[in-house]
Amino acid sequence: MDTGFLNEQAAKTIIKELIHQGVRKFCIAPGSRSTPLVTAAAEHPLAENVVHFDERGLGFYALGLAKAKKTPVAIIVTSGTALGNLMPAVIEAHHAHVPLIILSADRPPELLDCGANQTIDQTKFFGTFVGWECHLPCPSNTMKFDYVSSSIAYGVHKAKSAPIGPVHINCAFRKPFASETTPNLEIPSNVKRFYASLHQMPHDDEISMLADCLSPIENGVIIAGSLPYDTPPESLETLSRLLQWPIIADINSGLRSQGDIHGLAKYHDLILKSLSTHDELRLDGVLHFGGPVVSKALNEWITKHTPECYCHVTASAKRQDPHHIATHYFDAKPQHFASELTQYLPGRGPSSWMALWNNLSSTLHERIHTFFTGSSEISEPGVVRLLNDLPAQAAVFVGNSMPIRDADSFFYPKKETAPLFANRGASGIDGNIATASGICKALDRPTLAILGDQTTLHDLSSLSLAKTLNQPLVILTINNGGGGIFSFLPVAKKQNIVEEYFAASHELHFKAVAQTFGYAYHLPKTIESLSEIVLDALDSSGPCLIEVITNRQRNFDLHEELQAHLTDLNPKAKTASFPCYAEALQ
Numbered sequence: 001m002d003t004g005f006l007n008e009q010a011a012k013t014i015i016k017e018l019i020h021q022g023v024r025k026f027c028i029a030p031g032s033r034s035t036p037l038v039t040a041a042a043e044h045p046l047a048e049n050v051v052h053f054d055e056r057g058l059g060f061y062a063l064g065l066a067k068a069k070k071t072p073v074a075i076i077v078t079s080g081t082a083l084g085n086l087m088p089a090v091i092e093a094h095h096a097h098v099p100l101i102i103l104s105a106d107r108p109p110e111l112l113d114c115g116a117n118q119t120i121d122q123t124k125f126f127g128t129f130v131g132w133e134c135h136l137p138c139p140s141n142t143m144k145f146d147y148v149s150s151s152i153a154y155g156v157h158k159a160k161s162a163p164i165g166p167v168h169i170n171c172a173f174r175k176p177f178a179s180e181t182t183p184n185l186e187i188p189s190n191v192k193r194f195y196a197s198l199h200q201m202p203h204d205d206e207i208s209m210l211a212d213c214l215s216p217i218e219n220g221v222i223i224a225g226s227l228p229y230d231t232p233p234e235s236l237e238t239l240s241r242l243l244q245w246p247i248i249a250d251i252n253s254g255l256r257s258q259g260d261i262h263g264l265a266k267y268h269d270l271i272l273k274s275l276s277t278h279d280e281l282r283l284d285g286v287l288h289f290g291g292p293v294v295s296k297a298l299n300e301w302i303t304k305h306t307p308e309c310y311c312h313v314t315a316s317a318k319r320q321d322p323h324h325i326a327t328h329y330f331d332a333k334p335q336h337f338a339s340e341l342t343q344y345l346p347g348r349g350p351s352s353w354m355a356l357w358n359n360l361s362s363t364l365h366e367r368i369h370t371f372f373t374g375s376s377e378i379s380e381p382g383v384v385r386l387l388n389d390l391p392a393q394a395a396v397f398v399g400n401s402m403p404i405r406d407a408d409s410f411f412y413p414k415k416e417t418a419p420l421f422a423n424r425g426a427s428g429i430d431g432n433i434a435t436a437s438g439i440c441k442a443l444d445r446p447t448l449a450i451l452g453d454q455t456t457l458h459d460l461s462s463l464s465l466a467k468t469l470n471q472p473l474v475i476l477t478i479n480n481g482g483g484g485i486f487s488f489l490p491v492a493k494k495q496n497i498v499e500e501y502f503a504a505s506h507e508l509h510f511k512a513v514a515q516t517f518g519y520a521y522h523l524p525k526t527i528e529s530l531s532e533i534v535l536d537a538l539d540s541s542g543p544c545l546i547e548v549i550t551n552r553q554r555n556f557d558l559h560e561e562l563q564a565h566l567t568d569l570n571p572k573a574k575t576a577s578f579p580c581y582a583e584a585l586q
Helices: 003-020 035-043 055-069 087-096 145-160 204-214 234-243 268-273 296-305 334-344 352-372 380-389 402-410 432-443 453-458 460-468 484-488 495-502 511-516 527-538 552-565 580-585
Strands: 025-028 048-051 073-077 100-106 133-136 167-172 220-224 247-249 285-289 309-314 328-331 395-398 447-452 473-479 520-522 544-549
Touching: 003 035, 003 145, 003 167, 025 035, 025 055, 035 073, 035 100, 055 073, 055 087, 055 100, 055 432, 055 460, 087 100, 100 145, 133 145, 145 167, 204 309, 204 328, 204 334, 220 234, 234 247, 234 285, 234 334, 268 296, 268 352, 268 402, 268 552, 285 334, 309 334, 352 380, 352 552, 380 395, 380 402, 380 447, 380 473, 380 527, 380 552, 395 402, 395 432, 402 447, 402 484, 432 447, 432 453, 432 460, 432 473, 447 453, 447 527, 453 460, 453 473, 460 473, 460 511, 473 527, 484 552, 511 520, 511 544, 520 527, 527 544
Parallel strands: 025 048, 025 073, 073 100, 100 167, 133 167, 220 247, 220 285, 285 309, 309 328, 395 447, 447 473, 473 544, 520 544
Antiparallel strands: none
16 A cells, blocks of 8 residues: 555544544644645544644634633644644643643654754653653554554543643654545544543542541631633532631632622632731631632732641642642542532531621622722723623633733622633733634634733734634733733832833734734723623624723722722721621631
């Protein structure tokens, strides 16, 4: 059999087995060496293919698809630097536990380490950022195609198994890439492979031991870190009732989009920032479900007290304890573990600790509402506060840097609203437009992406992905002429260098970019007009770019003014304002 035919059959075996293992989405970048893989995906009737010219954007698009679908997505790229452009998305997928199947084409061994064009060493390419890798040899007359399909099936299993994440399958091909004679012969593979996932729960005595540790503690919190966006809240609500501990839900937990869930401590970041030393609220216990949290103030509060019992439950099977204070670890699905734990807790009556957090949350809500009411100014916190009133039929992606921090502070809708996504695995500003596009495609919902100007500039080529979408993608870019986050960091004091070397200040705008990529463009001047434009854009039939102009110094001052507006929440300064304080702090 000729080389081209063997290449075709190997590639068909790979794509066919991926389809059999439940992979339907294939994200493809054009290239020559990957011809057999691309052709096999293009010709398979069940493959759902998206083509994008930029591998970096393609990787993040696949990340968004897999994140929203909660199922593996395959990426096909050619050899050389094409593979290198996937590194940022692979790093994010690794840390965020998103299943990606990287299919890279490669040169045959005789072209390695001899100066052949577009040839690099692709073995161990992603290092520790993939959970498994396989290097398939060039197809030959002696190749066992059952070995190929077996390897693909195992690769999908590894991507879906704890710790969930990307895998890399490197496929070497010799020329010619396709058969010149197009024979009808097809190499059969009749083995059907199925891998069962392991859903292990701790033993009863281990859960009972944890319950005995948690039950006596009054001053504790339930932390919902990064979790799947549609995680049901019921088991955490039950834990909150039994322990009389508030739920602190990270912006990436998915719980906030579900509205007023029982026990939710609203505005925890602003509450904790208002404390002068973190001594005012003693913390003795933490029950942490899922991944890390955004709030710096929350992390500082926890580490200040080093709780006597800090239990972390995560399905990632990886240590996530950057402060090295956790006392109990459980590798289990948080929702299942929480439900099981409720069976071992005796429960307690209403507590002053819970009343304290309820009062603080209510007071913060009123003061924040008062602070922003009556002003038509478009502020960065004001932009994020619009998320509280989005339709539940939409979806939201929040970019890193300032938008995700403002969302963590101000996103507390009263009723169910759009599910919220973010790239908080490695927390980069790259690929955010592509990720939002993938989420829009996967959920088939109108999607709003709130991004900073640097984040938007970083991923302009991904604006072209709107052509793959059936629903409108709305990019809301907060343009403050540079990196606004640096105004809040100690380096801001070095005025002589911060503008050029950190904020990377600029005078760029996005109208021409929007027109180039076929996006409707708006430049609202008031918060009221912005709200109308966002809702209209989400209800439209095409993509839209909304540019909001803000000022970095004004944004910093506004955050300072708001925090000053909340400083007298300090429990020791105003215990009379909240009678439950004194009892809770004894």
